[in-house]
Structures are given as C-alpha cells and as structure tokens.
Amino acid sequence: MVNDPITNKLEEASSDRVYKKPSKLAFLNSKKVAPYVFISPFIISFLILTLYPTIQAFIMSFQRVLPGNVEFIGLSNYERIFNPTFFLALKNTTLYVIFTVVILVVIPILLAVFLDSKLVRFKTIFRASLFIPSLTSIIVAGTIFRMMFGESDTAVANQVVTFFGLEAIDWRYNSWSAMFLMVTLASWRWMGVNVLYFLAALQSVPKELYESADIDGANVFKKFRYVTLPFLKPITIFVVTISIINGFRMFEESFVFWETSSPGNIGLSVIGYIYQEGIQQNDMGFGAAIGIVLMLIIFAVSFIQLILTGAFKRSDE
C-alpha cells in the first residue's frame, strides 16, 4: 500500500478522535453518517450553482430586469422568443449537434479499434498526435483556423481548394462554410479525447473472448459486432450524452470566427443569442427566458437518447 505521510497523519488524527472522545465525534465515523460528509461539497455546490440560478433564471424569465428596476411582465419574454433570429440560432445549433455527435462518435470508435489492434505500429505517436489538438484553447485554435481559412487565395485552405481547380472560398461568409468551419474546428479539437475514452474502454474487453471467438470461427466484423461493441456501450452512451450537451452549449466555436455577430447570423448559436440579448443588450429577463427554452430542449433530447440506449438500466451485471 502507499505509505503517504499526509494520509497517515489524517488517519491518526481521525482514529484519535474516535478512541479518545467517542461521545462527541464518534457519530461522524459511522457508516451511516460518513457518506453524507463525503457528498456535502456536492450538495453545497448544487444549492449555490444549480438550484439557486435555476430558480432565479425561472423568475427572471418573467421579468424585465433593469439595474435597480425589476418588474414582472408575465409571459411577454416568452412571447418574444419565437422569432426568426431564435429559429435560425436553433437551426444552426441543431445542425451543429448532429454533425459533431456523428463525427465525434463514429470516427473515434473506428480509430480506437484500429489503434488497439495489432495492425498499427507507433501507436503511442499516433495517439499523441490525435490528442494534441485538444490541448489548444479555443481562442488559440480559433486564431489558427482564421489564418488557415482566411479569405485570401494565399491561405492554406484556399491554396488547397484552388489546387483542385475550384474557386477560392470566402469561408466566413457563406452559410454552409460557416457550419463547416465550426464543425471542423470542434471535430479537430475533440477527436483525440474521444479516441482516448474508447481506447480505455477497449482495455476492459477480456482477451479470452477474442480467443474463443476465433475458435468459433468468427471473422473480424463478427468479432467487432459481438465482442467489441457490447463492451463499448457504456462509454458510447457517456460520449454521446456529453457530445449532445456540449453541442447545444456551442458559443465559442462561433465567437472565434465572428466575435458576437456574424453576417446574416450564419454563425449564431442559441447561447450566442442569449449572450447578445442578456449581456450585450442587457435584457437579462429575455436572455433567461431563452435559456429556459433551451434547457427544456436539451432535457428532452438527452432523455430520449438515454432511454433509447438503456442507460438507466442497472449496470452491475
């Protein structure tokens, strides 16, 4: 066992308490009380960082919030939400979620399976190369992508495009290329992380299962389908859930290309819309109302996803 002086001291300290003053502090050491001590940081943070703001967001969504002047205005914030700008933001965000989830789940599974196989040499180097983009902050990544996807013919992306005989593209000024930029940026950054999650899960597949599958004469695809995939299911649920939620949270991937306003709102996300209205226009009540609507959408989508994948079934087989 690890012999760490700090933990030893803690251990002594806590056993001292138990044996010398059993009447006062012994209850803290009971199997019934200890778990509550352990989870208390979570409870406190839940109250301050989730429950309070949720209630407050709900209240604010029925208010006009001006500095020093707050008044209830009923449902009128909600009535204003369903406007063309919001629907455009929601459409952009939804497309972004779909693209990123598909790309960031399917490709990482394939890459992880190959990296785990005997086919690939230099595994460590490939794994590291894939992971390095996730170390960049979004601002740095955005700086790089803006330079790579610049409008001029001399930027890398356009050099490649024109090499294939196509016209140079104004990447940041078309609706389709705006989505392409945001999805590419996110995929580039998060691919390696998801590969790591799947690689770790692959370590838990017992090698004997492959051997017995071999004896049964299973081919590569059958082994993948019936041995590998079932073991990857829990981690896949985890990655899909996180990807969906992170997708709906998208703001920065747009910010780095257009700051807070893009031409024709081609890069506007729902969170970006909240930022515009709640912070820049200082209309916090309206911003809060958009937030509540987005929260309901995310819950609905995540819930359906978790039920479809059976994540709520007990996992202690």
Added chain:
Amino acid sequence: MKKKKNKALKWIVNLSFVFISFIALFPVFGLIVSSFRPSSDLMRSGMSLTFDLGDLSLSNYIFIFTQADSYWQWYANSLIVSSLVIFLSLFFSSMVGYALALYDFKGKNFIFTLVLFIIMVPFEILMLPLYKLMITLQLIDTYFAVMLPLIVAPIAVFFFRQYALGLPKELMDAARMDGTTEYGIFFKIMMPLMLPSFAAMAILQGLNSWNNFLWPLLVLRSDSMFTLPVGLATLLTPYGNNYDVLIAGSVMTILPIVVLFIYFQRFFISGLAVGGVKG
C-alpha cells in the same frame, strides 16, 4: 496468400494513420512556423503553404518577452486559477464519486440522479443569474468568481463514481475490522487505488480551467485579472494591431501544455487502462 493480404492491409491502415496524424498536427505546426513570420503579413494573407523563408525572424518573440507585460500577467492568472481548480475539484469530486459508488445511504440514487441532471444542465443557461449574483456579492473581477463553477465538477464526480464502482468493497470491510475510520479508509486505502482516475481528471479539469472562456469573459473586467483566453481574445479583432502578441502568445499558451502531455501521457493512458483491469 493470407499473409500478403494482411501486409497490404497493414500498410493501408498505417498510412491512413500517418495522414490523420498529419491533419491533426498541421494546424499546430502551422501556428509555430507562422509565429516566426511578420505578424501584419500573417493576418492579411493568412497561414500560407508558400512564404518567403527570408521573412522568418524572432521579432514576435522579442516583442512578447520585452514589451508585453500584460500577457505575462494573464499567464500568471491562468496558472493560479488552474492549479487551484485542479486541486480543489479533484479533492471534492473524488470524495463525492467515491461515496456514491461504495456506500449505501438514504438518498443515494437521488443524489446520483442530480449529478446526471447537472451534467445535462448547460452552465451557460444558468450564467445570467450567476453573473447577477456575482455582481450582487461584489465578486466581479476576482479569481474566486472565475473558479467557482469548476470546483465541484459533476463530470468528474460521474467519472470517479464509475471508476470507484470497480474497487473491491471487501477492502473497506477488512479495514473497518482493523479499526480504520471511514475517512482513513478513503484517504489511505481507496484514494490511492483511484489514483489512475485522478491523473485523467487532473488533465481534464486543468484543461477545462486553462481554456475556460465564456464565464471568465463575463466576470473579469480589468486587463490585469484576465486569464489567457480572455486576454488573447481581446487581440482577436479585425482592427487590432497586436497580432505579434496574439501569434507568439498563442504558441506560448499551448507549448507548455503539449510538453506536459508528452511527459505525462504514458501515465495518463496506462492509468485509465490499468484502472479497468485492477478493479
């Protein structure tokens, strides 16, 4: 016959990985090379495959080391905030995840559902009320405000719980027989067993904090309190004339992280894997 086919397949797979790695690394190499080019040129013509080698110089770096004091202030701020976040969030999140995995207590399922629930609540939706709260409590422009949302990370709690589920409960009973307290069991026996997951979460939380952008953008006001992403973002405007700091500063922001990763990656990955086997 079969051997030949295998060999061809090996080549194809390996070459594909070389290609994929090239795509993954190209932007980072591009940034590093570009940081030696004149910065004004760079923003006008973009990152280019063709450029005059004679233009390469250290001038962006000379500028950042001699005249960009605020950049180094941002750097220090980011270091302080991230170290505290890693320490605090790992400590608290592992405690919570451990209790959720290995104790039976009333309300356990409810708490775990709450954890999943919070993972599902995007922070950005709660940021307006929290931002208002920070203003009311006069915490705007403090490290504390920046760190607050990261201190107990539900993702980390979830991860630690999943990990701790694989730990042998019998060890706890054996330790109780020896008279170890519940807290001693955690700190002395179970926490060391959870160390592989700590490495992974330290990297995750450290990166989250180092790269955190939207919340710091809201709660930080003065240049001297900015973290790196917020500070660099102020330079990312079409009208700016500080591209030298932006480009060289970007390199210096990711380089130490890349070095750390290369140094720790074996531990990081084998840690995750070993954890799965040991349990």
